[in-house]
Amino acid sequence: MTERLSRRSVLGFVGAALSSLPITQALAEDDPWLGLHQDVFGNRPIAEEDGLVTLEAPVRAEDAALVPLTVRVSGGDASRPRSLTLLIDRNPAPVVATFSFGEGAGEVVLATRVRVDAYSNVRAVVETQAGSLHMATRYVKASGGCSAPALKDSELAEAELGKMRLRQFAAAPGSTSREAQLMIRHPNHSGLQMNQLTGYYIPAKFITDLEVRRGAALVFRMEGGISLSADPNIRFTFRPAGADEVLTAVAKDTDGRVLRGSWPVKSGDDS
Amino acid sequence: MRIAAISFPATRRAMVDPGPQLRPAVGAKLRRPVARLGRPPHWTRRQALSGTLHWLALAASAGFAVRAGAQDGPPVVPLEVTEIASGVFVHQGAYALFAPSNRGDVANLSFVVGRDAVAVIDTGGSFAVGQALRAAIRAVTDKPIRHVINTHMHPDHLFGNAAFAEDRPDFIGHHKLAQALAARADRYLAVNAQLLGSEAFAGTRLIAPTRAVHDRAVIDLGGRELILEAQPTAHTDNDLTVHDTATGTLFLGDLLFMRHIPALDGSIRGWLALIDRLERVDAKRVVPGHGPPIAAWPEPMQPQKRYLETISAEVRRMIKEGRSIAEAATTVGLSEKDAWLLFDAFNARNVTAAFAELEWE
Known part of the structure; x- marks a missing residue:
């Protein structure tokens, strides 16, 4: 991914400088998905839009640095998939994150916010317990999300780095799953934001790993990259088991910082 | 942005204007130890020269116009301005997004004339608009333009700064303006070059503040003082207000939108809290960042x-x-x-x- 990132940025900049075309157009000729299918999924067959996975994304993003995505996985045994990978074809680092689900996971409804750097296909690829791949794709019009400044108030961002919060929502009628939202204060610097005072890029600093457990049971484990928005925000489902349960989250970033939080599972309403 | 350009000899600065899109490509060559804002960069002559040549070569190969000087090119038509109070002039920007047809002339731009000097408050969305504002000032007075004040970081308010470089003024902003621009310059330039098109964007480059206001600062134009106040995070994290005490005119920048929908790029809680405080400021009239050139005070704050x-x-x-x-x-x-x-x-x-x-x- 590092190699891809540097190659892409160089290509983008040279393209923009020499042709004075926007980066999106300069790179429009190739279809990045072909390479991604090979690199990320080893060209395994992927069923497209077969209804097992759906992806909600805005057609045009209001803020390219904060594009909301919601993924729903439906259907029988597949409703707790093995994993979910989010990709944005034309981002410098196309793999946004991979979520692996454990026995604590509920029926998968997962929402998060991403950076979109150019008009691009956004993809959600689910791997079932049986090992088959299923994909939903949406085209999103947004640009510049990866180089956009992380947060509006730079002082606040530094002061609150590492703060975690978990919100829990009332159970949907008839559902055995509960819904919660994990919020982490972190700039998730992409490494693509240049500090023009120094001429240097602000070093990449982002959440690489996140694990959420209900008691000892794994709800999900995430490997993330720079395409997750600043202040990573993940809304997920879990399967409640009994009284006195605790949800825990452990996140690690590229600086080796470890962030932890734990919250008792609430019985009913919003936190 | 080319902080270095501020303290460069005028001739060299005028000689080379590579166009902002080039900056990323030459970024590596331009890394230099700029100790802090407003100080001359520690460039050696050789570094400066190689940087210059590099720009020239790239600018030429990329088909950018190499500008010979501000006086060349099409004649500059002065912006239309209204004298809203004695010595206070405002140009009303269009209610529009950046487009080639408006050249980025979408924000209100002002200047205040004192006994000895002129202060400009916001410079417009392109070099061309900045030039037209400068021409409007020169149609009114020959007094030196000593201060260029930017009310905040947005391109429609400060992309015209470069048109005033030849006046060698203090470029004044909120103490967080430099950092905010540093994080956004690349993107602002790239996006707005695209929106304006090459003709309207020609010559536009960013000039960062050379003087930072931490809390409050007073500028003396000769028998006339402007009070500058750095505000807490509201519309952006670098909003600066200007109060002309001689006439009781308060320049609010984008802390006040009228008719044009407010744009939030800072903190909604901060903005609402600041509005409560601003409403108590004693002013005879205000100038909004977008809207009519003049408004009573404080009623126009209500819709926002x-x-x-x-x-x-x-x-x-x-x-x-x-x-x-x-x-x-x-x-x-x-x-x-x-x-x-x-x-x-x-x-x-x-x-x-x-x-x-x-x-x-």
Whole structure:
């Protein structure tokens, strides 16, 4: 991914400088998905839009640095998939994150916010317990999300780095799953934001790993990259088991910082 | 942005204007130890020369015009300005987004003439607009332009700075302006070059502040003082207000939008809190960042206050109900639609920003 990132940025900049075309157009000729299918999924067959996975994304993003995505996985045994990978074809680092689900996971409804750097296909690829791949794709019009400044108030961002919060929502009628939202204060610097005072890029600093457990049971484990928005925000489902349960989250970033939080599972309403 | 350009000899600065898109490509060559803002960069002659040649070569190969000087090119038509109070002139920007046809002339731009000097408050959305503002000033007075004040970081307010470089003024901004621009310059230049097109964008480059206001500063124009105040995070995290005490005129920059829908790029809570304080400021008249060139005070703040309070209340309710940011973006604030120009261009974005802020309460 590092190699891809540097190659892409160089290509983008040279393209923009020499042709004075926007980066999106300069790179429009190739279809990045072909390479991604090979690199990320080893060209395994992927069923497209077969209804097992759906992806909600805005057609045009209001803020390219904060594009909301919601993924729903439906259907029988597949409703707790093995994993979910989010990709944005034309981002410098196309793999946004991979979520692996454990026995604590509920029926998968997962929402998060991403950076979109150019008009691009956004993809959600689910791997079932049986090992088959299923994909939903949406085209999103947004640009510049990866180089956009992380947060509006730079002082606040530094002061609150590492703060975690978990919100829990009332159970949907008839559902055995509960819904919660994990919020982490972190700039998730992409490494693509240049500090023009120094001429240097602000070093990449982002959440690489996140694990959420209900008691000892794994709800999900995430490997993330720079395409997750600043202040990573993940809304997920879990399967409640009994009284006195605790949800825990452990996140690690590229600086080796470890962030932890734990919250008792609430019985009913919003936190 | 080329901080270095500020302290460069004028001739060299005028000789080379490579166009901003080139900056990323030559970034590596331009890394230099600029100790702090407003200080001359520690370039050796050789470094300066090689940097210059590099720009020239790239500019030529990329087909950019190499500008010989501000006086060349098409004749500059002065901006239309209104004298809203004695010695206070305002140009009203269009209610529009950046487009080749308006050259980025979409924000209100002002200047104040004192006994000895002139202060400019915001310079417009391109070098061309800055030049036209400068021509309007020169049609009124020959006094030196000693101060160029930027009310905040947005391109429509400071992309015209370069047109005043030849006057060698202090470029003055909020103490957080330099950092805010540093993080955004690349993107601002690239995006706006595209929006304006090469003709309207020609010559535009960023000039960072050479003087930072930490809390409060006073500028003396000769028998006339301007009070500058760095405000806490509101419209952006670098809003600066200017008070001309001689006439009781308060320049609010984008802390006040009239008719043009407010744009939120700082903190909605901060903005509402600041409005409460600003309303108590004793001023005879105000100049909004977008809207008519002059307004009474403090009544014109009411529609903006109502808009921000509406957004804030509806977003809070959706957060409480566990609704999503995507849903909020399409449903919040719709009762305000008919009250504002450019509603569709900004509302959903404002809601998105407010949601991301308020969900941390």
